Amino acid sequence: MEESTAPAVSYGLRGRTFLVTGGSRGLGYAVTRLLAAEGASVAICGRDSEALARAASSVEEDFGGTVVTGSVDVLAPDELEDFTVESAARLGGFDGLVANIGGKRGGGLLESTREDWQATWELNGGHAVRAVRSALEAFRPGSSVVLVSSISGWKPRFPAQYGAAKASEIYLAGALCQELAPYRVRVNTVSPGSILLPGKSWDRLRQRDPEAYAAYAARNPNGRLLNAEEVARVIAFLLSPASEAVNGAHIPVDGGQPQAGLGAGPAVSERTGM
Numbered sequence: 001m002e003e004s005t006a007p008a009v010s011y012g013l014r015g016r017t018f019l020v021t022g023g024s025r026g027l028g029y030a031v032t033r034l035l036a037a038e039g040a041s042v043a044i045c046g047r048d049s050e051a052l053a054r055a056a057s058s059v060e061e062d063f064g065g066t067v068v069t070g071s072v073d074v075l076a077p078d079e080l081e082d083f084t085v086e087s088a089a090r091l092g093g094f095d096g097l098v099a100n101i102g103g104k105r106g107g108g109l110l111e112s113t114r115e116d117w118q119a120t121w122e123l124n125g126g127h128a129v130r131a132v133r134s135a136l137e138a139f140r141p142g143s144s145v146v147l148v149s150s151i152s153g154w155k156p157r158f159p160a161q162y163g164a165a166k167a168s169e170i171y172l173a174g175a176l177c178q179e180l181a182p183y184r185v186r187v188n189t190v191s192p193g194s195i196l197l198p199g200k201s202w203d204r205l206r207q208r209d210p211e212a213y214a215a216y217a218a219r220n221p222n223g224r225l226l227n228a229e230e231v232a233r234v235i236a237f238l239l240s241p242a243s244e245a246v247n248g249a250h251i252p253v254d255g256g257q258p259q260a261g262l263g264a265g266p267a268v269s270e271r272t273g274m
């Protein structure tokens with residue numbers, strides 16, 4: 001994957017506790033590792049309990065600390081809410097939350113169903129709202145919420161249900177930061193650009209058509225796609241007291257991809273080979 005060359009930075013998160021939804025792999029796993037490396041304890045959830053157990057033991061082995069796991073499908077009623085409450089009790093409350101789970105269902109407007117649109121909302125903005133609401137009583141004053149949106153949330157692209165659900169997260173940060181001000185809870189959104197992750201669409205394109213991948217990577221201002229660690233660092237900053245003045249903000253973390261005229265990526269047909 002793309003190597004990070006950034007020097008180590010301390011975010012001052014030692015002894016703090018966080019919930020990261022979808023912390024078993026991808027960006028959520030990178031955030032979990034960074035928080036644990038800082039000396040924080042983390043609760044993570046996802047559907048695959050074996051992947052969660054592997055992630056937790058690897059993080060605990062590398063950094064110590066506590067990683068609480070819970071097998072949760074955010075499309076199933078109450079599982080996310082139950083895990084949020086149980087993990088808050090186990091960690092003694094939260095200093096913040098990263099609503100990282102995301103995804104899409106269905107294709108274009110004429111192919112996708114009402115269920116696809118509802119599920120896509122639940123996977124993104126919907127789960128974020130439910131996580132924040134169920135964690136609210138557990139947040140200590142000064143807590144910070146980060147919603148993981150996407151470049152697709154403000155650079156419209158196919159399929160519309162994904163971008164619309166991601167745009168909702170940008171909106172939610174602005175609206176919820178006002179509503180949660182009395183609790184002294186901040187809410188911000190990060191919008192990653194294209195991240196190169198093992199086994200995911202960019203990696204598959206790289207394996208299948210290295211030239212197409214290299215051409216796309218070269219069009220990015222820094223000549224490559226993002227790695228998960230550099231997005232995780234911005235999230236850690238937003239969770240930290242160093243970002244106390246940042247609230248209700250939308251922060252693109254895309255290496256300047258849109259300024260180079262790139263949206264969320266090449267056309268779907270190029271990415272999937274369909």
Ligand SMILES: NC(=O)c1ccc[n+]([C@@H]2O[C@H](COP(=O)([O-])OP(=O)(O)OC[C@H]3O[C@@H](n4cnc5c(N)ncnc54)[C@H](OP(=O)(O)O)[C@@H]3O)[C@@H](O)[C@H]2O)c1
Pocket residue numbers: 021022023024025026027028045046047048049051072073074075100101102103123148149150151191192193194195196197200
């Ligand atoms: N990758 C990119 O290039 C990119 C770019 C822009 C924005 N983003 C956004 O960044 C976030 C993370 O993306 P990623 O690529 O790292 O995702 P990922 O590799 O697909 O990982 C997603 C995590 O969420 C969990 N998850 C997925 N569906 C779930 C469900 N129904 N219930 C509970 N857990 C579920 C997964 O575990 P299980 O599968 O075991 O459930 C996994 O831990 C998403 O919000 C995504 O939209 C990603």
